[in-house]
Amino acid sequence: MTYVLRIILVSFLVFILQVTLVHNVTVAGASPDLIMVLLVVLVIDRRPITGIIVGFLLGFLQDLGNASFLGMNALAKSIVGYGIAKYGRDYLPDNILFRGLLVFAACLINDIITLNVAISFDPAEVIVAFFRYSILSAAYTALLAVLIMQIIDIIPRRMVRSGGRY
Amino acid sequence: MQIFSFLFDRHLEKTVLAAAIALSIFMLTRTEDSRIASARAISSFLLYPVNMAGDYFSSVDELTAENDSLRVLVVSLSLENERLTQFRDERNRLRELLGFRNDFFFEFMPCDVIARSSSTFHHSITVDRGSESGVLPGMPVVGYRGLAGKVTQVFPSSSRILLLNNKSMSVSCLVKRSRVVGVLAWERGNLFSLDYVGKEEDVLPGDTLVTSGLGRVFPEGFPVGTVFQVAEEKTELSRRVGIVCMTDLNKLEEVFIVTGGRDWESGEGWRELEKDSTNKETQKAEKEGGGDGQ
Numbered sequence: 001m002t003y004v005l006r007i008i009l010v011s012f013l014v015f016i017l018q019v020t021l022v023h024n025v026t027v028a029g030a031s032p033d034l035i036m037v038l039l040v041v042l043v044i045d046r047r048p049i050t051g052i053i054v055g056f057l058l059g060f061l062q063d064l065g066n067a068s069f070l071g072m073n074a075l076a077k078s079i080v081g082y083g084i085a086k087y088g089r090d091y092l093p094d095n096i097l098f099r100g101l102l103v104f105a106a107c108l109i110n111d112i113i114t115l116n117v118a119i120s121f122d123p124a125e126v127i128v129a130f131f132r133y134s135i136l137s138a139a140y141t142a143l144l145a146v147l148i149m150q151i152i153d154i155i156p157r158r159m160v161r162s163g164g165r166y
Numbered sequence: 167m168q169i170f171s172f173l174f175d176r177h178l179e180k181t182v183l184a185a186a187i188a189l190s191i192f193m194l195t196r197t198e199d200s201r202i203a204s205a206r207a208i209s210s211f212l213l214y215p216v217n218m219a220g221d222y223f224s225s226v227d228e229l230t231a232e233n234d235s236l237r238v239l240v241v242s243l244s245l246e247n248e249r250l251t252q253f254r255d256e257r258n259r260l261r262e263l264l265g266f267r268n269d270f271f272f273e274f275m276p277c278d279v280i281a282r283s284s285s286t287f288h289h290s291i292t293v294d295r296g297s298e299s300g301v302l303p304g305m306p307v308v309g310y311r312g313l314a315g316k317v318t319q320v321f322p323s324s325s326r327i328l329l330l331n332n333k334s335m336s337v338s339c340l341v342k343r344s345r346v347v348g349v350l351a352w353e354r355g356n357l358f359s360l361d362y363v364g365k366e367e368d369v370l371p372g373d374t375l376v377t378s379g380l381g382r383v384f385p386e387g388f389p390v391g392t393v394f395q396v397a398e399e400k401t402e403l404s405r406r407v408g409i410v411c412m413t414d415l416n417k418l419e420e421v422f423i424v425t426g427g428r429d430w431e432s433g434e435g436w437r438e439l440e441k442d443s444t445n446k447e448t449q450k451a452e453k454e455g456g457g458d459g460q
Contacts, residue, residue: 048179056186063193064212067205071193078186082179117194 007042007054014038015061030136033107035062035073037145039081040088040103041152048085055081069118076113080106096149103145107138272385273426274308275299279418280324289329290315291418296323304383306424312389312412313337313377314421325423330358330390331415339390340378344368347378348407350390356414358391360407369396369407385424 018034025031035058043051059077063070084106092098111134112126119125174181193201210217277293295301297320305317307327315335319326328335330352337350339360346367348360363369373393379386395408 049182052179052182052186056190059190064205064209067202068198069194070196070201070205071190074193075187075190078183078190082183086179 011038011058011061015065018062019065027140028136030133030140032141032144033110033137034141034144035059035077036080036107036110036141037103037148039077040084040099040106040145041149043081043085044088044099044102046085048082051081051083051085052078053081055079055084069114072114072117073110075117076110079113080110083109096146096153099149100142100146104138104142107141108134111138272424274422275301275425277325277421277423279421289331289415290318291327291329291421293325293327293421293423294323295423296321296325298322300425301325301423306377306384306388308388308422308424309413309415309418310420312391313384314413314415314418316383317423327421329415329418330411330413331356337384337390338378338380339375341369341393342374342376343370344373347380350375350409353408356411356416358409358411360393360409361404363405363407365398365403365405367405369393369405371396375409 014034014037022031022034039055039058043054046054055077056074058081059073059075060071062073062077084102088099088102092102111130115126115129115134119129193204196204275295277295279291280294281292283290293307301317301320303317303320307314307316313330315327315329315332317325318328330337330350333352335352338347339350340347341360344367346363346369348363350358351361352358360369360375371393375390375393377384377386377388377390389412391409391411393407394410395406397406397408
């Protein structure tokens with residue numbers, strides 16, 4: 001229960017960061033998708049059902065910020081969450097760089113789905129938007145994800161060394 | 167059953183994924199207004215604790231601001247109180263120099279009404295304080311807003327109080343603004359009249375009526391009622407002054423017996439009154455006895 005509460009709190013925190021601070025760190029019009037990073041961190045070692053549910057809930061939370069496309073991110077992230085949980089651990093080596101690549105791929109799939117929904121499946125516009133924004137954003141998110149995962153990996157090791165004390 | 171087994175046992179992951187996709191598509195296919203309304207409802211539900219916390223902190227801010235203003239008020243009232251105390255002491259010194267008695271403060275004993283008379287004209291109540299608490303017959307009784315009556319009978323743990331709307335009760339009052347004196351008499355409900363007010367006397371609707379202190383039954387200055395009507399009497403010698411009582415005598419639940427005061431504090435006042443009434447009764451009895459003899 002405490003774990004679930006912690007996840008909910010972290011999700012809200014990340015959501016707030018996504019809607020408030022991310023606009024200030026855009027590079028060439030591309031901004032990182034912190035919710036995608038959170039999704040990868042949460043579901044990479046979990047069962048696919050967990051991936052679908054967590055992806056759906058995080059996507060739905062993101063949709064609440066833009067009600068015009070309510071369901072769009074829920075759709076994309078539930079599929080991506082399923083994919084990460086199903087193939088992330090079994091088919092990719094446990095390496096931070098491969099995880100970065102996983103985030104990159106996840107962002108691209110997510111963007112393909114959301115762009116298609118948002119631009120009503122117009123292939124020309126989808127391709128233009130995909131190459132204009134998605135690749136750069138995915139790369140940015142993947143870079144950030146690598147940094148975050150590195151930090152997440154370091155903290156428990158330090159805790160073990162210090163006997164769980166800070 | 168086979169379908170359920172197929173969906174939830176063999177292909178649970180795919181079933182959940184299909185359900186998530188179906189739900190997402192269902193949300194996407196709804197009208198924009200409906201989507202916005204749903205999002206708003208869900209957001210307000212999810213953000214309810216945040217709003218609550220926000221309200222709490224905003225109320226804390228308001229209370230802090232109110233507390234600050236009250237602190238300022240307390241300081242100014244303390245200073246004013248100090249100033250007024252000095253004025254009172256000065257006034258008492260001057261009164262002493264002139265031969266007047268010192269000013270005084272009243273003490274109030276709170277009581278709960280435990281019984282009420284059912285008689286139409288002899289309105290009285292019984293309260294839960296008696297001689298064990300130091301109550302004496304004749305002590306004035308007030309409500310939250312003004313005079314209510316006086317103690318007539320005292321028992322060890324209860325007392326009977328005659329209310330102002332008792333036919334046998336008459337209270338000497340004066341108009342606070344113009345110091346016109348009259349006698350309060352009950353008419354009906356919470357309405358009274360101020361009798362013996364001359365035609366030329368200065369009484370206006372809205373004037374406040376207070377006890378005059380004459381007769382020493384009630385101390386001076388307790389609010390009694392408000393003038394609501396001033397009319398000429400047929401005799402053209404006096405005026406009819408209608409009063410509405412400040413205390414709602416029909417809804418008394420708690421009252422205060424005035425136990426402290428100038429003479430009242432030591433009980434001298436009550437004893438003097440008792441002595442007076444005993445003397446009068448003795449004189450009357452003697453008179454009657456003398457008359458019989460003749």
